[in-house]
Amino acid sequence: MAKEIPKILKGFRDYLPQQQLARKKVITKISEVFERFGFSPLDTPALEYYELLGGKYGEEGEQLMYKFEDQGGRKVALRYDLTVPLARVFATYPDLPKPFKRYQIANVWRADKPQKGRYRELIQCDVDIIGTDSIIADAEVIAAMAAAYKTLEVGTFLVKFNDRKLVDSVLTKLKVSKEDIVSFMRTVDKLDKIGERKVQETLLQQGFEKDILSKYSKLMDDSSKKYVEEMQNLLSGLGVEQMMFDKYLMRGLDYYTGVVFEFVLLEKPEFGSVGGGGRYDNLIEQTTGMATPAVGGSIGLDRLLAALEELDVISPQTAAEVIVFNLDKNLTPEYLNILTNLRNAGLDAEFYYEPAKLDKQFKYAEAKNTQVAVIMGSNEAKKRKVNLKNLKEKQQITVDLDDLITEVKSMLW
Amino acid sequence: MAKEIPKILKGFRDYLPQQQLARKKVITKISEVFERFGFSPLDTPALEYYELLGGKYGEEGEQLMYKFEDQGGRKVALRYDLTVPLARVFATYPDLPKPFKRYQIANVWRADKPQKGRYRELIQCDVDIIGTDSIIADAEVIAAMAAAYKTLEVGTFLVKFNDRKLVDSVLTKLKVSKEDIVSFMRTVDKLDKIGERKVQETLLQQGFEKDILSKYSKLMDDSSKKYVEEMQNLLSGLGVEQMMFDKYLMRGLDYYTGVVFEFVLLEKPEFGSVGGGGRYDNLIEQTTGMATPAVGGSIGLDRLLAALEELDVISPQTAAEVIVFNLDKNLTPEYLNILTNLRNAGLDAEFYYEPAKLDKQFKYAEAKNTQVAVIMGSNEAKKRKVNLKNLKEKQQITVDLDDLITEVKSMLW
Numbered sequence: 148m149a150k151e152i153p154k155i156l157k158g159f160r161d162y163l164p165q166q167q168l169a170r171k172k173v174i175t176k177i178s179e180v181f182e183r184f185g186f187s188p189l190d191t192p193a194l195e196y197y198e199l200l201g202g203k204y205g206e207e208g209e210q211l212m213y214k215f216e217d218q219g220g221r222k223v224a225l226r227y228d229l230t231v232p233l234a235r236v237f238a239t240y241p242d243l244p245k246p247f248k249r250y251q252i253a254n255v256w257r258a259d260k261p262q263k264g265r266y267r268e269l270i271q272c273d274v275d276i277i278g279t280d281s282i283i284a285d286a287e288v289i290a291a292m293a294a295a296y297k298t299l300e301v302g303t304f305l306v307k308f309n310d311r312k313l314v315d316s317v318l319t320k321l322k323v324s325k326e327d328i329v330s331f332m333r334t335v336d337k338l339d340k341i342g343e344r345k346v347q348e349t350l351l352q353q354g355f356e357k358d359i360l361s362k363y364s365k366l367m368d369d370s371s372k373k374y375v376e377e378m379q380n381l382l383s384g385l386g387v388e389q390m391m392f393d394k395y396l397m398r399g400l401d402y403y404t405g406v407v408f409e410f411v412l413l414e415k416p417e418f419g420s421v422g423g424g425g426r427y428d429n430l431i432e433q434t435t436g437m438a439t440p441a442v443g444g445s446i447g448l449d450r451l452l453a454a455l456e457e458l459d460v461i462s463p464q465t466a467a468e469v470i471v472f473n474l475d476k477n478l479t480p481e482y483l484n485i486l487t488n489l490r491n492a493g494l495d496a497e498f499y500y501e502p503a504k505l506d507k508q509f510k511y512a513e514a515k516n517t518q519v520a521v522i523m524g525s526n527e528a529k530k531r532k533v534n535l536k537n538l539k540e541k542q543q544i545t546v547d548l549d550d551l552i553t554e555v556k557s558m559l560w
Numbered sequence: 561m562a563k564e565i566p567k568i569l570k571g572f573r574d575y576l577p578q579q580q581l582a583r584k585k586v587i588t589k590i591s592e593v594f595e596r597f598g599f600s601p602l603d604t605p606a607l608e609y610y611e612l613l614g615g616k617y618g619e620e621g622e623q624l625m626y627k628f629e630d631q632g633g634r635k636v637a638l639r640y641d642l643t644v645p646l647a648r649v650f651a652t653y654p655d656l657p658k659p660f661k662r663y664q665i666a667n668v669w670r671a672d673k674p675q676k677g678r679y680r681e682l683i684q685c686d687v688d689i690i691g692t693d694s695i696i697a698d699a700e701v702i703a704a705m706a707a708a709y710k711t712l713e714v715g716t717f718l719v720k721f722n723d724r725k726l727v728d729s730v731l732t733k734l735k736v737s738k739e740d741i742v743s744f745m746r747t748v749d750k751l752d753k754i755g756e757r758k759v760q761e762t763l764l765q766q767g768f769e770k771d772i773l774s775k776y777s778k779l780m781d782d783s784s785k786k787y788v789e790e791m792q793n794l795l796s797g798l799g800v801e802q803m804m805f806d807k808y809l810m811r812g813l814d815y816y817t818g819v820v821f822e823f824v825l826l827e828k829p830e831f832g833s834v835g836g837g838g839r840y841d842n843l844i845e846q847t848t849g850m851a852t853p854a855v856g857g858s859i860g861l862d863r864l865l866a867a868l869e870e871l872d873v874i875s876p877q878t879a880a881e882v883i884v885f886n887l888d889k890n891l892t893p894e895y896l897n898i899l900t901n902l903r904n905a906g907l908d909a910e911f912y913y914e915p916a917k918l919d920k921q922f923k924y925a926e927a928k929n930t931q932v933a934v935i936m937g938s939n940e941a942k943k944r945k946v947n948l949k950n951l952k953e954k955q956q957i958t959v960d961l962d963d964l965i966t967e968v969k970s971m972l973w
Contacts, residue, residue, distance in 0.1 A: 157632075168600065185880040187928075190575035193606060194572065215628030245924070256606070258630060279914065299776075335912055465830055479696065487799045491799070495598060
């Protein structure tokens, strides 16, 4: 009796070859851009002490974190983001050159409720600069991410930014207390989702003055001019094309202390934010006891890939460029020789292992999206000839075995 | 009071920029070779149902596997290798082109006793071919791995191979029972480690005839000739340079059913096997209920990297090629312009964010192994000139700002 096929865990995904090839390409491009901006790669363990991660991500994080006891009785957890492990790394290696500019592209795990576009294992692409409070560092993080989106051809996109310090000083001027500032920010941050009227209502319910929003708006407009101009100049200077100051952008994470920003795709606004970040000058101290300014951002790869797919930017990927068909067991040495020559010429080439019927071999090649088939029976072999079939254009030519590489290459490019 | 610096978990590692750059390079090269051999990338979740992984890796695997209950009360485990998840994938997607040739380069987790060169999180680089029992597929897996080692310049290396079917038939001819075959293989597999005398003793203790080893040796020599010749021809045809039939090679994993093989570095034999694999025609059925032949191999990246380091193949890696020094806050727009031009020309370039003392900036650049510094004060800026310092050769030239890209490139290459 057939066994039941074992299942993948809910909220997790397999990446089959075509998807994984596309994902690999995107990851490679992002890495290259981050390196172009002077960020170096870092890798950290999937597991950390729970003591490190616990209490850093609010109530939600506490619930969604995968945590357990390991064989040695240690309380451990799967990493929930790449920022807290970065803080640990920064504290562990005091000799790192400062400011420390690193990028990390790696999985994080969150036991989120599975729903469309939400997964329990997700790749984050993070850039961070630790050890400087320069506003140029803020602009560099944004610019590096913008350059990544540009390279990926996501269409026109916009970075919205705000500054928590500005928000803080404006609200303080309006005599809003420290605790109320936090609830004000949380409510206003929902403006995009729930609309202005609902925000007004919520603020009233929370005990704010009736006209707090318009007062905030006016005072922010007056207070932000110099900051906005400086940031826009820096961003333009670093190659960012479209940016917008958004006084209502707050971002959820409590730990931001300065700039906050978010990227949106103007052709796919329904995807919401495809990346964002901000300055977090207190987090490193909270984690490690070392007071250190820091700024960083993160590209959510999964949402971005979904958008790229809808934008038709991701073309079907080919695994093997060339397949050598198997027509005759006795020709195995000749086939292997062809195969090895193709590979030595830098081509991705595979062999059909059994001398099966030709249409079965064609079907296999088509399923794998292969571009060229090398077809040689004993007649051709005797004459040192070989047939090349372009599987996309369905054209076949016969060439001298000695010209094989040149001919295949001209078919591919 | 300073907090205690949070620790990394025992048996886990951080990969700081220089190490991670080296590791990334090696991974990229291995991927390229695997793709050249017609293998496509696959990715699977870090977590699987324990039901899938349990009972697949013997007693040791059971002890070393990280397992726990998730938030939904499911018994889950961190993947222990890449082979069992592959079997699940194969069963889950019946439309995959067959044979299914995939590679996967990913972490696995084992709560091993931490000791030199043993880690609890390790990267495996696997190639597998599922759905054919062709001996050419056996040879292809070996050849793909051999090509990877060659590309990585590990020095001369050798692949040792044997065939479990041969061993089985020879021992059956010698009237060894099925169970005794398993213990014979386990004991003989230790020959390299404990020597022939100790193997002889153990076999005696296990109740084998006194001359079982010499009988086995003789009969294997006679029975293996045809097989060895065929395999050697296939391997040579696929570009493998050094191979050796080793009748005592068994490999630990119980699930092998045909060819077994191992790679050793002849210049660094102390590293032992840096990779290996074999045919496992029953594992897919055991996992999924679908009888399917399969063959695969795995490169242990960590041991390989350690060997490459000792062989001095890994050179110090550079993060940023160019750094733009910060001499004057007022020149920020000019600096950003230079920076953006360098990046648009494809160079990895960074900026020193604060106008700190020059020797501090030099120190930072040297710590990061940067190659060229762009140095421009207000005097140079007025004349549209810029100083370029080659940080390796400690030479400095002054060039026109308009020639900057060309001059930097000529310094780098």
